[in-house]
Amino acid sequence: xxxxxxxxxxxxxxxxxxxxxxxxxxxxxxxxxxxxxxxxxxxxxxxxxxxxxxxxxxxxxxxxxxxxxxxxxxxxxxxxxxxxxxxxxxxxxxxxxxxxxxxxxxxxxxxxxxxxxxxxxxxxxxxxxxxxxxxxxxxxxxxxxxxxxxxxxxxxxxxxxxxxxxxxxxxxxxxxxxxxxxxxxxxxxxxxxxxxxxxxxxxxxxxxxxxxxxxxxxxxxxxxxxxxxxxxxxxxxxxxxxxxxxxxxxxxxxxxxxxxxxxxxxxxxxxxxxxxxxxxxxxxxxxxxxxxxxxxxxxxxxxxxxxxxxxxxxxxxxxxxxxxxxxxxxxxxxxxxxxxxxxxxxxxxxxxxxxxxxxxxxxxxxxxxxxxxxxxxxxxxxxxxxxxxxxx
Amino acid sequence: xxxxxxxxxxxxxxxxxxxxxxxxxxxxxxxxxxxxxxxxxxxxxxxxxxxxxxxxxxxxxxxxxxxxxxxxxxxxxxxxxxxxxxxxxxxxxxxxxxxxxxxxxxxxxxxxxxxxxxxxxxxxxxxxxxxxxxxxxxxxxxxxxxxxxxxxxxxxxxxxxxxxxxxxxxxxxxxxxxxxxxxxxxxxxxxxxxxxxxxxxxxxxxxxxxxxxxxxxxxxxxxxxxxxxxxxxxxxxxxxxxxxxxxxxxxxxxxxxxxxxxxxxxxxxxxxxxxxxxxxxxxxxxxxxxxxxxxxxxxxxxxxxxxxxxxxxxxxxxxxxxxxxxxxxxxxxxxxxxxxxxxxxxxxxxxxxxxxxxxxxxxxxxxxxxxxxxxxxxxxxxxxxx
Numbered sequence: 001x002x003x004x005x006x007x008x009x010x011x012x013x014x015x016x017x018x019x020x021x022x023x024x025x026x027x028x029x030x031x032x033x034x035x036x037x038x039x040x041x042x043x044x045x046x047x048x049x050x051x052x053x054x055x056x057x058x059x060x061x062x063x064x065x066x067x068x069x070x071x072x073x074x075x076x077x078x079x080x081x082x083x084x085x086x087x088x089x090x091x092x093x094x095x096x097x098x099x100x101x102x103x104x105x106x107x108x109x110x111x112x113x114x115x116x117x118x119x120x121x122x123x124x125x126x127x128x129x130x131x132x133x134x135x136x137x138x139x140x141x142x143x144x145x146x147x148x149x150x151x152x153x154x155x156x157x158x159x160x161x162x163x164x165x166x167x168x169x170x171x172x173x174x175x176x177x178x179x180x181x182x183x184x185x186x187x188x189x190x191x192x193x194x195x196x197x198x199x200x201x202x203x204x205x206x207x208x209x210x211x212x213x214x215x216x217x218x219x220x221x222x223x224x225x226x227x228x229x230x231x232x233x234x235x236x237x238x239x240x241x242x243x244x245x246x247x248x249x250x251x252x253x254x255x256x257x258x259x260x261x262x263x264x265x266x267x268x269x270x271x272x273x274x275x276x277x278x279x280x281x282x283x284x285x286x287x288x289x290x291x292x293x294x295x296x297x298x299x300x301x302x303x304x305x306x307x308x309x310x311x312x313x314x315x316x317x318x319x320x321x322x323x324x325x326x327x328x329x330x331x332x333x334x335x336x337x338x339x340x341x342x343x344x345x346x347x348x349x350x351x352x353x354x355x356x357x358x359x360x361x362x363x364x365x366x367x368x369x370x371x372x373x374x375x376x377x378x379x380x381x382x383x384x385x386x387x388x389x390x391x392x
Numbered sequence: 393x394x395x396x397x398x399x400x401x402x403x404x405x406x407x408x409x410x411x412x413x414x415x416x417x418x419x420x421x422x423x424x425x426x427x428x429x430x431x432x433x434x435x436x437x438x439x440x441x442x443x444x445x446x447x448x449x450x451x452x453x454x455x456x457x458x459x460x461x462x463x464x465x466x467x468x469x470x471x472x473x474x475x476x477x478x479x480x481x482x483x484x485x486x487x488x489x490x491x492x493x494x495x496x497x498x499x500x501x502x503x504x505x506x507x508x509x510x511x512x513x514x515x516x517x518x519x520x521x522x523x524x525x526x527x528x529x530x531x532x533x534x535x536x537x538x539x540x541x542x543x544x545x546x547x548x549x550x551x552x553x554x555x556x557x558x559x560x561x562x563x564x565x566x567x568x569x570x571x572x573x574x575x576x577x578x579x580x581x582x583x584x585x586x587x588x589x590x591x592x593x594x595x596x597x598x599x600x601x602x603x604x605x606x607x608x609x610x611x612x613x614x615x616x617x618x619x620x621x622x623x624x625x626x627x628x629x630x631x632x633x634x635x636x637x638x639x640x641x642x643x644x645x646x647x648x649x650x651x652x653x654x655x656x657x658x659x660x661x662x663x664x665x666x667x668x669x670x671x672x673x674x675x676x677x678x679x680x681x682x683x684x685x686x687x688x689x690x691x692x693x694x695x696x697x698x699x700x701x702x703x704x705x706x707x708x709x710x711x712x713x714x715x716x717x718x719x720x721x722x723x724x725x726x727x728x729x730x731x732x733x734x735x736x737x738x739x740x741x742x743x744x745x746x747x748x749x750x751x752x753x754x755x756x757x758x759x760x761x762x763x764x765x766x767x768x769x770x771x772x773x774x775x776x777x778x
Binding site: 035043 | 483629
């Protein structure tokens, strides 16, 4: 039985070149489906992995109660001071609390090659602001000088927006701000611009107000007591969030549109490809009607015939899937784009064609091949031998 | 003529399975085409229905930076400005976590500048005279079952009350409609009274948000926009003034390169379908060469046979396009009802026109080569099976 099956499968595969046109239909159809699927989900993956990489689990963010996002929040100098002296706060080597009062504003800058502006987050950070972001390093130029209108720019923002390179300046609130450095952090902060907190408070006329207090904790066990102390304080109305969780939670909303679009497009295209594959396999079976009937007449059982048709369909599908995934990889992997992230501003990210994604794409291809091959295979197996021999 | 059509119809369904499968994959292709093209039009053209006669004045830094209310008389004094209103984003949250598009505004100015909102005189007057009053868009009111006269508890995720609490309460005094269907689809937000808002919030009076400017002459919009921006140049509150359409377009362009990606997908989809259908059509013609030869024997000429095959391809594509685009329209109007963000997405005449053009192009691309071949067959060879 096994031997029969292998023989028929090989016989069948060897005859594919004679049916090249029809076979190509399956390959190209499925390459299209898998290519589009891979490209769209590589985008979703890129967004998710950027957000998941953002934030330190040892950092706590103190926001005003009910504000949901940094951009909506306002906390006072008093809040910052109380957070600095709360239990569990990590100290620097010279005994200062690891705390950064931060002010977030949104600036609209022109995207490269476009006249329409897009929003970028401008973040005023405190003295410990850079140290509280362990992934962050200045890759070009230098850090800003407190008190001067100087900016350092994330690598992603520098790539996406016009005029954000070292030595250039940006006009904000009626005066020029010089870009003095570019930083790398491989997370969502790369989409932002940093400056000195006091300078930003002055420029935006918001003295002694912050959006958030970012606090480094001594160890993970300190999160509970720190939160409990601040939320129990009657002078404060705050909520405390773990910085890592805060950004991970954004994966639910950011890029949601891409995921929905990707799913809808993949399902509809896959359906279309199933119909096309069915068409091709029915045609393939009907051109081989006499051959199959002859095999049946000389004693081959229906099972190997079914297998041979299925193997043909699924191998072609797999080939198409591999071509589609490869195309998506070559065209899109690593491509840097930006979209609307949390809080009205741009999140810069790279397409990520991961092995897992390619695996899902190939599974999709096999599924289409299976569905497209099954009915034609059954028809081939149960064809009445006598009529089939007289066919065509 | 009728006879010709029934001949096409009959030969189309000659192989039922194949015709159905081809039709189904065409339907899938045009369903996708309709959906993606509607999205693409939405992202590139923005909300096209917005009146061009208004300008929006926002902070040059970004629209999230509030402009101060003291700028109002200065903007109103710029030549060519007929009237000004202002909208402050309130950050409204209903229940646990439902964002409600809520703006604090001056009722009388809103009524004069946004004439697209339709409400009875009594309701407009109630909005002006009720400090804690709020008016709610029809679709929003229907969604949550809100009625005129009821109290509405609404949190703000930005503005605390003087007491530090975030929980505000408003009285619904009116429900507004849009002047036409596209404005009606936009009635998913609400307005609160700016006087009460600026008095009761902890950060104090002073910030107006963005200004909406009604012009004397819509054709002068560029001049007036430049005059407003020049008026505030080199102040901490530099402005960026643009038409309402461009303002909305800028908002949607934040979504990023979706338009480009959508068009890439469309190309991929169409290329794929072209190959699939083209192959099926060619195969159908190959199988029917003897039949076509019989037709020629009966007196059909070359042109007629070519037309016959071409018409068959067109008919199949047209069926697929009509059903697919129809399904897409249904799906889009469902989506627009359910998801506020997509309220302005339409499978409108543009999308249908592009769909039908694509259908014709597809029909020609897949139908013409086999049609020409069919026209050229020689009766003797074909009947002899050569």
